[in-house]
Amino acid sequence: MAEHASVIRVVRYQPAAGKRDELVHRLEEGVQDIRKREGCFGAQICQVRETPGVIVAVSRWASQAAVDLFLEDSAAQRAELGSFVAAPPEAEHLIPA
Secondary structure, three states: OOOOOOEEEEEEEOEOOOOHHHHHHHHHHHHHHHOOOOOEEEEEEEEOOOOOOOEEEEEEEOOHHHHHHHHHHOHHHHHHHHHHEOOOOEEEEEOOO
């Protein structure tokens, strides 16, 4: 496996009122599964110090194909998060310059 991730996926979530803890719990459960996936170097759930209230999921991947497979396999689980967020999540995929 490569030494460094070729794709870093960053997803920002704005929790719905009163749903922060539930959202974090659901995301933490999901991260346990993500870490086991082929091509995943690691994943974690973070708070944004500069933007209190925003929750971010960060995952590091060996390839875009691994990310695409994860996205395909997890579509239903990610859709279930809709009741815990105030707005649709914003995803970015960082790649080496």
